[in-house]
Amino acid sequence: MCLQRFFFLSGEHLTQSLTSVKTFLYRSNFPKKATLSPIILSLQSSARREKHDWALDLKPLPLRTLSKIVKAGDKDLDGQLDFGEFVHYLRDHEKKLRLVFKSLDKKNDGRIDSQEIMQSLRDLGVNISEQQAEKILKSMDKNGTMTIDWNEWRDYHLLHPADNIPEIILYWKHSTIFDVGESLLVPDEFTAEEKQTGMWWRHLVAGGGAGAVSRTCTAPLDRLKVLMQVHSSKSNSMRIAGGFTNMVREGGVRSLWRGNGINVIKIVPETAIKFMAYEQIKRLIGSNQETLGIAERLVAGSLAGAISQSTIYPMEVLKTRLALRKTGQYQGIGDCAKRIFRNEGMSAFYKGYVPNMLGIIPYAGIDLAVYEPLKNWWLQSYATDSADPGVFVLLACCTTSSTCGQLASYPLALVRTRMQAQATMAGGPQMTMCGLFRHILRTEGPLGLYRGLAPNFMKVIPAVSISYVVYEHLKMYLGVRSR
Template identity: 40%
Template sequence: MDPFRGLFVKLDQNKDGLISLDELHEEMRKHGILSADGKVQNIINLYDKNKDGLLDYKEFLSYMMDREKKWKIYFNDLDKNKCGVIDQEDIICLFKELGVVISKPNAKKIIQMMDKDSSMTVDWGEFLHHIILNPVDNIGELVLSWKHNLVFDVGESRAMPIEFPEEASGFGAWRTFVLAAGLSDAVSRTVTAPIDRLKTQLQVSGSKTLSRGFQEMRAGGLRSMWQGNAVNVLKGTPQSTLQCLIYAQMKVYTQNRSQETLTVQQRFGLGCISGAVAHAVFYPLEVLKVRLNLQQAGTYQGVTACARSIYRQESLSSFYRGFKPSILCMIPYAGVECAVHQSIMSWARSNPAYNSDSKLFFFSFVAFASGQMSSYPLAVIRTQQQAQAYSSGSQSASGVYSGLIGIYERNGFRGFYNGMGASFVRAVPCALINYTLTTKFESVFSSMES
């Protein structure tokens, strides 16, 4: 009982003999547990017998005893060879049962989260210390919390880096990831579609002000603000998934060969390759999105009509118009974002002072901004070339170099970053929606799988 009494005293920060929701939640954040608000409230609701919104020691002890009894059973299940401890092989076996291939360096990181005596094994006492204030209810949710406390790498085509749930090989694991990430991605793209369309107009026309851009969008009615959103969703989600798959397979291969975590240079290289390949596969849909964004209301009756018009009136090669600056844009963007994102997040998550939702979101935005700044002029060239043969007001940009010169002559240095403000404005709500919904959906689908 003494360890629980000591924990109770530690949690009772104002020394009133009671634990409040805020005190319990603050301690859980120190353990690296994010978005636990609903679960903490549920704990209070279940064990607060006198309904005063607080836990006294007797109520707290009841919660601790239930947790200990429940997780002792789970610990014995995790200990495959029944030696009384959990090691790296047990972690790898657990992930394999869930349809996920995890590299040995990441299995080692999970053990190190719990290992207090540097033995590279976890006994029952260490496991209980790790789990006792984690409000997860089952093994599936525990694995999910491990994945979110490790740093998993990113894909470009969303507005901000996504958290990828490690190298999934089983159908169940991939179904969980694709459903969670795909649904949240579709919602975030749809909500922010008007801002994305405005960004495209500014990239093509350059000299337009924000107000003029909104006026032109408003001329087509409310519905026109979502022109091109369907193809944007159709392109974005599978491209993100493909990029993550390529990156993950290369990552696990590299780590298993070196038996070490990736360096910044390796993350940059893998991000460049995975981003370039996925982008090349889905590039024709990017061209369709730009054409639909720039059309006058009613020009095209849907995605199929737009594709048919390009093929008949231009040529098949038009579906890859602007591909050269686009791929040159993608390579530094994906590489910089991967390298900066994982490096910053690894540092932040190892420091409890920076391990909060708001600060992690800020660090993700820094990574996104770094990728944008490094490649945005090429993105402007790409969009202008995609718009050629359609928008008479756009300037010709037959080559990357001539396109850069033309932008500078017309609009100066500022022209290289036309629409970037709208891109940053879109990124904030887009990332918040992605972060919130992906976590929620993944938790729901993982619980259903369990």
């Protein structure tokens, strides 16, 4: 049975209708406890035959929707839905629908028109045409007034257990609050309301502060990753414990944070440039929508990432050189920059630029490609009572997608780091990107392209978790509303 039909309790007298249904169920000798779907066709046929008022409005519902109703209303988790549980589900869902209706009714006149639908979705970052808004209206409008009152709204949505689209959009924004120390993610998007009220810059400040704390806390793992990328090889294997021991022995505990200062400083210009570039590229793409599709986001995000990386790339080179420095080699960030410029010229600040740019697309693309299916799978499987995934689900999805993106782009990141560091290796050849790939594959095999991967993955979960906690606290301090 690919399409089932189920009675719809419409009109103003929900309690009276439910009483009629209950009386009919018991008089018709339906079991007190039963799953919904096996009795639907029999109930529909009998009710229509006896001309019950509550059965005059019958709506087609897919079997999947019926299953969700059972799952959402099954309080004792026995896989079945009795009449009491069904009534409880309807009343609870009706309360949620009332709140949504009030939020959409901008004019507070008890009716929703096409302009209010357009404005509500625009506030959430989704632009639709007036024709699309009218099409939405027509699907719910019973009396042809081109407006929706509370009864029409409730009648249309009462037996649809999935939560509303605006709520899903707000909960599932792929936000920049999850900082894993990389700079290749597609930027976050902000709604029209957030831009008008200035909430957007508060989000960016909170995200930047969270990223700074997160990167500082995981800096020892990040420095170890850089050391392993540059110095570890088949003949000189570097282990995690041994790497930490060598760092502390050479420069003390403080040496674990070498390169972290510039890594934190570059958050501000990088985030600002990426955000501004992303907004401009969205307009150049020719889309008037505030929120883009996945393909458009990938294009706009990759181009914005390329622009921001091109601007701040010298800071990436400085970060690598400072992370690799010996005790006393440089007096600070300024001294390091002067020496590189004096000894190697301006071109040294763009070593590794090509593999860095090439790494943007696989990282951002796979991150989005993994995150979206994970999000949709969770919504289809578990979003029965609420579209709110909760902190742990968001952390898990972001961590998984980011890890997959890093795994795909890691060989390019390793080659980039080695090219940035080549001048520090006395007597070492100055190779091109292709030359380095060939050299690593010839001397170490494919695994050589993944040196330092272990500490890189070890920092993902703590980085994401720390950035989330700090972001939430900074958000409260800055007066940012929850999305």
